[in-house]
Amino acid sequence: MPSDPGGAVPAPSAPRRVGAVVSRLGTWLRPVLPRLVLGGLGALGASLLALAVPQVLRWVVNGPLIGGGNLSAVVAAAGLVALLGVLEAFLVWTRRALIASPGTTAEREMRTALFDHLLDLPIAFHDRWAGGQLLSRSMSDLSMLRRWMVFGLVMLVVSATTVVVGVVLMLSTSWPLGLVYLTGAVPVIWLGFRFREDYKVIARRARDQAGDLATTVEESVHGIRVLKAFGRGEDALEEFAQQADELRGTEIVKARTLSRVTFALGTVPEVVLALTLGLGVWLAARGAADLGDLVAFFATAAVVNAPVERLGQLLAMTMDARAAADRFFEVMDTEPALTDPAHPLPVPPAPPGGSRVELSGVHLRFGAQQPGARDVLDGLDLVVEPGETLALVGLTGSGKSSLLGLVPRLMDVTAGSVRIDGVDVRDLRRADVRAMVAIAFEDPVLFSAPVAENVLLGVRGLGEDEALVRAEQALAVASADFVADLPQGIATVIGEEGLSLSGGQRQRVALARAIAARPRVLVLDDPLSALDVSTEAVVTQRLRSMLAGTTTLVVAHRPSTVALADRVAVLEDGRITGVGRHSELLATHPHYRYVLTALAAEHAEPAR
């Protein structure tokens, strides 16, 4: 199975600073900030309490025990430790209870914001981006971010604070020992910075590779019929395994980088502590420090070393979260190239005789085209008169489908304009244009929903009964009698999670959908291609009477579809080279004859 790891992803934008990421995340953090801060304070409190216990211990050792032994003092000390313990448990609970819900809420908000943004981004964006890359952003990247916000960020602050407070306590217990301990910070900080630089690159690579892997999975599932038909399951597996192995390699490099900082953060504080042990005992022997101080110092050091060691993991998690945030913002920062105008014009009133569609000087060019290549649509002029049905004929790949996409503004012209009843579609809200124009794609897209819902996709504001009547009428025009034979008739769930329909059946449901919307302008992309001859004849006849009065633009590949139309336009080299009736064009237009009749090979001489 061909794959192109990374190829489907636009180059990542410049990596952001952690601070910048946090401030960007602020939008989602702000509403939950009070709880997050409270929870963080709880965690901090719990951690500081853990530091307090050695102090109590010092007091117990220096006071009641050495100083002669006093029952009530020992009980009081134990009671105090117990009290602090209960308080710590309470604070742990507070942190969990306070942070859990803001974390998941922020995650959900980000997830739905991403989804909404994806819905807003034009088709061109979706054509460019691989599905797995979007899916991995919406699931695994956002869940990474959530874990970092509620755990990583909070623990980073808590650990750092604990270390600082602990070191201050150690300094106050014994300043010479504290100073020695503090010198250990120098190599640790230096190594930490180096680690950050190395790790962030690999973290990003790993996440991108995981996204590519998700894309391969998605394609292997969506393309399963092709893979089965050619017996290519094993080859697909091989490519997938290779990709998965690359990801494994990246993860191992990641671990190697992490292991370096783990070594530093684990070793340096312990080494320093060993030195302070020698120094401390020497000081105590000279009477410059007392035993209780030493006990407290090392007890505090034991508590401080744990968060120092944890800093490596937390730093790694922060880098992972940053990569995830970068990937999330990469999509969120993509401005929709196709937007509603700042000052939309009102929808023009529907003329009684039908709407007029006018394409003038239309150019269309795709970003990926060769610099010298001709525009797909190259200064095209075309008028669909009110109420008429115009067939668009041209070779496959000539840009017919692209032209159709311009009318409901699924794409925008590169130059020129598309007007409906005199108004440029770019001056209208997208929703307004798409309410005026209904489209049936050549590749029918059905959703996991009842037939009725699929048909009524573009229908608004009808009561349940009226809507059902509308759906049935539309299905009748599309000659979709098979619906009546489905287990639950029109209420049968179709699509992926329901019954699978044949190509011809799907096409008729999609056609019914466009008809049911009762649009002012109907745009049909080779709507009968998958139908057999007799069904096609019936649909053509019904469609023909239904279309009277609806301005219709239909892509036709064969004479039988052209039969729907009043007039025909020939698309050739990005322009309209002929408009007229079928018989006229047959007689006068060589390209038209070539496109439409070459296959009557047995009945007419082959045209070259």
Place this chain on the structure above:
Amino acid sequence: MSAQTRAPRDAEELASGHLTATREDARTARRRSLALLGSLLRPVQARAWATVALVVLAQAAQVAGPALVAVGLDRGLPALRAGDAGPISLVTLAYLATALLGGLLTAAVVRVSAQVSQAVLLDLRRRVFRHTQLLSLEFHERYTSGRIISRQTSDLDAFRELLDGGVTTLATSVLTMVLTAISLAVLDWRSGLVLLVAVVPGIVLTRHFQVRSQEQYRRSRTASARLIVRFVETMTGIRAVQAFRRERREAGRYGALAEDYRATSNAAIRLHGRFDTGLTLIGNLTVATVLLVGGLRAMNGDLTVGTLAAAVLYARRFFTPLAQIGMFYNAFQAAVAALEKLSALLAEEPSVAAPVHPVPLPAARGDVRFEGVEFGYGDGPTVLPHLDLHLPAGHTVALVGETGAGKSTIAKLLARFYDVRDGRVLLDGVDLRDLDPRDLRRAVVMVTQEAYLFSGSVAANIALGRPGATRAEIEDAARAVGVHDVVMSLPQGYDSPVDKRGVRLSAGQRQLVSFARAFLADPALLVLDEATSSLDVPGERLVQEGLSTLLTGRSAVVIAHRLSTVMGADRVLVVHDGRVLEDGSPGALVEAGGRFAELHAEWRASLR
């Protein structure tokens, strides 16, 4: 009828808790999931134990710290006071050595455990991918693509969480606890006894958590799968969503599912929070008890101050990893829920099973026989009641009939996408069910209406027909179906990337590419299922010309509603309701004046 009845929801979903799950189902699911975990860990056993050994050593080095501090204070200090610097120097050096060793070992643990967990992950990824490729289409149609994708992304992520830190954390934590407990028991067995008592409430709490969290994580996995299914479906159908202004509605549906997922995650996190709080409480109260008991004994002079300090330090250290163990157990529960889903997928048997004793067919001729074939999809209604048919090698046979007559079903049986209910399908006298799958795929290739392209280059997409084909062979195949010029006009020719779902190519061009695939595959029997529907007339003619060279001396079964394609066949079968109504050469059938003659007349009329 190609409409298929959906099989009842599988056991996997029953076990997931959103239908009434019996305790028995849940237990089976958990057992199967743990068995999968076992089978994944078996190949890495040696390395896993090596990791554990490293963890033991690293922990020993770390636990030595407080002991050395105690020795330093209890022995080194008095010795130094007495003028002997030997003991404290020795202790300091020993501490330095363990610090260095501990750091090295901990770093090694990070590396080795990443290697182990990545190996396990790769193994599982391969297994799941391979298995989904092996499963029959019937399964794919029932399970839906979104759920397969969620298994291979989100569920794998959940499992990964466990591997990533979980196992090391567990080993580290358990060891710390065991070693600390042993050290404490050696130091002062009475204090050790206090710890032992604390274990009882700990077990009760853990059991409570296990039962609740298991259920919660199952819900969470199901909620995540639903979210992914919706995401994938919406993004796949984004054209229709935008064209019919369903953005807000889709956003609403997705938002509701995102909220479900949030709620289940939140509940799981809170559950873990309560568990964590409980563990902290138990730990802290135990430390206070150790202090009380020890303090009382020190007062009486039964215990030295140094020992008491060490005992309390050990007691604290004993409980510190408890939160980590809680986290591990939480990750474990989440991973088991994910493995339940994955193991259920892996337990699915392909309904089209590979033969136990495959019969080789190195050089197939393409002689096909249907003997008393009865077929229906899943448990659905019978589609083919009784079919006897002989298609001799070297002939092109066209199947004609209305949509839903059973033509595609016959084609799919030929390619063994499904197995017959009764009777048999023979290729060169060999039952397809006994034929070596590789030879079957080499002999029979099916091209369908759905021309799925994978992301990658055009060349790679064509090469899917025969991996390892040279560029010249690929170009020849493209030339044969007339897509060569189209490809050459793309920016990078054959190396041009085909965007997601191949949108940069028109539907007709995509069909040509899939024809080129079939050309390259060069099968003995070619099955074309509506493979020409999106072609325009010149395109179809090119394919016809190419086919006529390809099909010389080969067998072909062609399903087409374009009679232009059918008229060139050697033989036509008119199919209706799963039965063959007419059988003969196209000319003879037209003469005979039956159903085919009618279709022919309609077609002739449609050409004008």
